[in-house]
Amino acid sequence: MSKEKNLIKEALEYHSSKPEGKIEVIPTKPHSTQRDLSLAYSPGVAEPCIEINKKPADSYKYTSKGNLVAVISNGTAVLGLGNIGAEASKPVMEGKGLLFKIFAGINVFDIEVNETDPNKFIEIVKSIAPTFGGINLEDIKAPEAFEIEKRLKAELDIPVMHDDQHGTAIISAAALLNALELSSKDISKVKIVVSGAGAAAISCTRLYKALGASPENILMCDSKGVIYKGRTDINEEKKEFAVETSDRTLEDAMKDSDVFIGLSKGNIVSPAMLMSMNANPIVFAMANPTPEIDYNLAIKTRKDVIMATGRSDYPNQVNNVLGFPYIFRGALDVRAKDINSEMQLAAVRALADLAKESVPEQVSLAYNVKNMKFGRDYIIPKPFDNRLITRVSMAVAKAAMETGVAQKQITDWKAYEEELLDRMEGADQKLMRLMQTRAKANPKKLLLNNAEEYNVLKAAQILAEEGIAKPILLGKRSKIEATKKEYNLEFDLPILDMDDIENKEKFEKYAQYLYNKRQRNGISSIYHANRLLKSRDYYGPLAVEMGDADALLTGFSKSYKSSLQPILEVIDKDKDSKKVASSMILITKKGPIFIADTSINVEPNSEDLVEITQLTAKLAKALAIKPRVALLSYENFSNCSPISKKVAKAVEILHETEPNLIVDGEMQPDFALDEELLNAFPFSKIGNKTANILIFPDLTSANLSYKLVKGLKYAQVIGPVLMGLSQPIHIMSMRSSVEEIISIATIAVLDAQIRK
Numbered sequence: 180m181s182k183e184k185n186l187i188k189e190a191l192e193y194h195s196s197k198p199e200g201k202i203e204v205i206p207t208k209p210h211s212t213q214r215d216l217s218l219a220y221s222p223g224v225a226e227p228c229i230e231i232n233k234k235p236a237d238s239y240k241y242t243s244k245g246n247l248v249a250v251i252s253n254g255t256a257v258l259g260l261g262n263i264g265a266e267a268s269k270p271v272m273e274g275k276g277l278l279f280k281i282f283a284g285i286n287v288f289d290i291e292v293n294e295t296d297p298n299k300f301i302e303i304v305k306s307i308a309p310t311f312g313g314i315n316l317e318d319i320k321a322p323e324a325f326e327i328e329k330r331l332k333a334e335l336d337i338p339v340m341h342d343d344q345h346g347t348a349i350i351s352a353a354a355l356l357n358a359l360e361l362s363s364k365d366i367s368k369v370k371i372v373v374s375g376a377g378a379a380a381i382s383c384t385r386l387y388k389a390l391g392a393s394p395e396n397i398l399m400c401d402s403k404g405v406i407y408k409g410r411t412d413i414n415e416e417k418k419e420f421a422v423e424t425s426d427r428t429l430e431d432a433m434k435d436s437d438v439f440i441g442l443s444k445g446n447i448v449s450p451a452m453l454m455s456m457n458a459n460p461i462v463f464a465m466a467n468p469t470p471e472i473d474y475n476l477a478i479k480t481r482k483d484v485i486m487a488t489g490r491s492d493y494p495n496q497v498n499n500v501l502g503f504p505y506i507f508r509g510a511l512d513v514r515a516k517d518i519n520s521e522m523q524l525a526a527v528r529a530l531a532d533l534a535k536e537s538v539p540e541q542v543s544l545a546y547n548v549k550n551m552k553f554g555r556d557y558i559i560p561k562p563f564d565n566r567l568i569t570r571v572s573m574a575v576a577k578a579a580m581e582t583g584v585a586q587k588q589i590t591d592w593k594a595y596e597e598e599l600l601d602r603m604e605g606a607d608q609k610l611m612r613l614m615q616t617r618a619k620a621n622p623k624k625l626l627l628n629n630a631e632e633y634n635v636l637k638a639a640q641i642l643a644e645e646g647i648a649k650p651i652l653l654g655k656r657s658k659i660e661a662t663k664k665e666y667n668l669e670f671d672l673p674i675l676d677m678d679d680i681e682n683k684e685k686f687e688k689y690a691q692y693l694y695n696k697r698q699r700n701g702i703s704s705i706y707h708a709n710r711l712l713k714s715r716d717y718y719g720p721l722a723v724e725m726g727d728a729d730a731l732l733t734g735f736s737k738s739y740k741s742s743l744q745p746i747l748e749v750i751d752k753d754k755d756s757k758k759v760a761s762s763m764i765l766i767t768k769k770g771p772i773f774i775a776d777t778s779i780n781v782e783p784n785s786e787d788l789v790e791i792t793q794l795t796a797k798l799a800k801a802l803a804i805k806p807r808v809a810l811l812s813y814e815n816f817s818n819c820s821p822i823s824k825k826v827a828k829a830v831e832i833l834h835e836t837e838p839n840l841i842v843d844g845e846m847q848p849d850f851a852l853d854e855e856l857l858n859a860f861p862f863s864k865i866g867n868k869t870a871n872i873l874i875f876p877d878l879t880s881a882n883l884s885y886k887l888v889k890g891l892k893y894a895q896v897i898g899p900v901l902m903g904l905s906q907p908i909h910i911m912s913m914r915s916s917v918e919e920i921i922s923i924a925t926i927a928v929l930d931a932q933i934r935k
């Protein structure tokens with residue numbers, strides 16, 4: 180089956196699989212008891228009705244209105260499919276609803292109105308407007324769309340935006356500014372050809388003019404050809420773009436042009452037309468689903484083209500999805516009465532600027548591209564970039580306040596940023612963000628071993644740029660530089676060069692220190708110390724011990740065990756610790772859960788379990804989490820089998836030595852994690868609030884448990900976190916992803932902060 184046919188089949192299956200369609204309504208309040216129902220509905224529901232009747236603005240307080248947008252269409256210009264009617268437009272409107280929700284947390288009712296008369300349509304929309312905090316008009320054809328939007332904006336006091344006009348204008352303008360910058364062209368001098376003279380095309384071109392494009396350099400075409408002065412069959416909006424020209428066809432117009440903007444119909448631009456454009460042409464073929472010229476055909480035809488489409492399956496998706504969720508988010512959050520041109524321009528700038536910043540690794544991963552960066556194939560941020568919600572929504576909200584259309588003021592922008600992130604993030608991202616905020620307050624010098632590897636280098640770049648750590652790269656300079664070159668990584672970070680390590684005066688100092696420290700523990704001569712130090716596995720920990728770095732992260736290319744061994748030879752245990760151990764942090768719906776010992780102590784005895792518990796509780800406290808510890812077994816408080824006896828004895832010691840620690844066992848993990856089940860043990864010190872630290876009876880059960888959770892993708896896993904050393908040194912899992920390295924690096928920085 181061809182790729183296109185396959186897509187058709189998959190798209191139909193996607194939409195028809197049960198439950199049919201793409202959205203549903205989910206209650207947000209409890210509804211399982213009679214009392215819940217008497218609050219949700221009669222009699223309780225009468226009370227907010229009475230309040231709203233007294234003060235209409237209270238509808239924002241007592242109903243979902245403030246976060247509810249109507250996506251309304253009459254189906255007269257559905258994508259590039261034309262006038263296919265209200266009912267057939269529903270999949271697109273449901274799709275917009277889905278995007279509003281996933282990208283900005285906004286609820287949508289999609290409303291398809293069987294009415295093409297603009298006046299009647301306006302009356303219908305006005306009559307249902309009280310339900311909504313905002314109205315997104317969609318896929319309504321020109322010229323009716325202009326009148327409809329203009330009147331609804333004037334006659335309603337909630338934000339109204341025809342997305343095909345302004346959403347498209349904002350995104351394409353941001354992309355155009357960046358594409359012009361990349362091709363060193365000046366917006367006031369370029370010749371722009373616009374194919375289409377409908378809602379999207381007219382509005383986009385107006386915005387380009389506002390940004391400096393010269394009216395005499397713009398040629399617009401509709402289905403009949405070029406819009407020239409003297410044409411009699413054109414409406415008022417088209418007249419605005421009529422110019423003196425002898426060009427009559429799109430083909431004529433495209434000769435010697437610099438920019439092509441397609442907002443018309445699929446497959447109307449030929450390779451020959453593309454060839455007739457000036458050097459480094461900018462081609463935005465935005466008709467959906469079929470662009471004016473196919474992406475692959477365009478880049479095959481001209482190597483120098485900067486090419487974009489409205490589709491998600493090619494680079495440079497210039498599509499209003501990058502705008503409407505965030506524009507409405509910002510507008511709703513300040514209860515704006517309008518979405519005005521200043522708010523639109525603020526969104527343009529936010530989008531254009533964001534594209535020039537380095538791209539988060541999870542975005543690159545989502546598109547399977549390594550080190551995505553500003554350039555011909557990346558002129559505009561990707562829809563899965565989770566920075567869009569803060570950058571665009573905040574810019575829009577600010578502009579609404581500055582231009583006096585906001586009915587609610589934001590004073591604490593940091594708190595608003597947090598609120599936006601809270602809306603969109605899962606528990607895992609939230610904990611990591613909180614930890615990163617703490618790390619950024621006092622970033623530490625972090626030595627990153629295996630810096631020749633792409634993942635380590637990319638993580639180092641992000642850690643430095645985000646201000647989470649001050650990375651020092653540990654590795655062979657020549658190889659680090661080669662990897663940077665291979666992946667086009669542009670940054671400058673200090674390197675501890677393993678190629679040149681012996682020539683450094685520090686080498687002698689380190690060797691002497693190591694010899695002095697370990698001469699009675701197997702390092703028999705200065706030569707022996709010298710030899711060990713030539714290995715980064717020894718040199719790295721020594722650099723931390725000697726104060727040349729605040730923390731070390733190692734282990735990318737070795738097994739945990741072989742990374743740990745040299746560390747233990749060089750670094751003492753913490754003065755309060757008799758053991759080292761390791762913990763994994765599972766990020767679950769119940770919050771973070773620590774699991775220990777996952778990597779070091781294979782068969783711990785009762786005393787070892789006590790140590791492991793103390794270390795893990797200390798780690799939790801260091802991350803500002805109050806420890807509630809369950810020591811696990813396959814039995815509950817039975818003290819029968821050898822394993823249970825071992826665990827019960829550890830609990831007994833802990834109750835004696837750590838009276839303030841909430842700890843109990845032996846118990847099964849499902850009991851430790853379930854409030855109801857915990858009620859079965861009213862004597863337990865854990866009470867009925869679930870545990871957040873699980874100490875396993877041995878390494879096998881701990882390790883397999885976390886691997887199972889990770890393998891089943893039930894929770895994100897951070898770690899392993901090494902505990903009990905006198906220095907903040909951590910070992911990542913072999914071949915960790917960039918995200919995993921950043922997580923454990925953040926913990927290493929926090930660890931270093933606590934110690935100094």
Ligand SMILES: NC(=O)C1=CN([C@@H]2O[C@H](COP(=O)(O)OP(=O)(O)OC[C@H]3O[C@@H](n4cnc5c(N)ncnc54)[C@H](OP(=O)(O)O)[C@@H]3O)[C@@H](O)[C@H]2O)C=CC1
Pocket residue numbers: 255256257258259260318319320321342343344347374375376377378379380400401402403441442443444447465466467468488489497498499500
């Ligand atoms: N990528 C994105 O984010 C977006 C893409 N679009 C796309 O833009 C296109 C237009 O949408 P919209 O403005 O809402 O629709 P409209 O119906 O308002 O406008 C369509 C325009 O296309 C013109 N047209 C039709 N055929 C041709 C042709 N062969 N050559 C030149 N112009 C032609 C029409 O000309 P005439 O006036 O003579 O009828 C009309 O001016 C659609 O394909 C849509 O998918 C729209 C919004 C966002």
Ligand SMILES: CC(=O)C(=O)O
Pocket residue numbers: 257258259318342343466467489498499500
């Ligand atoms: C993307 C969009 O809104 C359109 O093509 O109509």
Ligand SMILES: [Mg+2]
Pocket residue numbers: 258317318342343
């Ligand atoms: Mg549309």
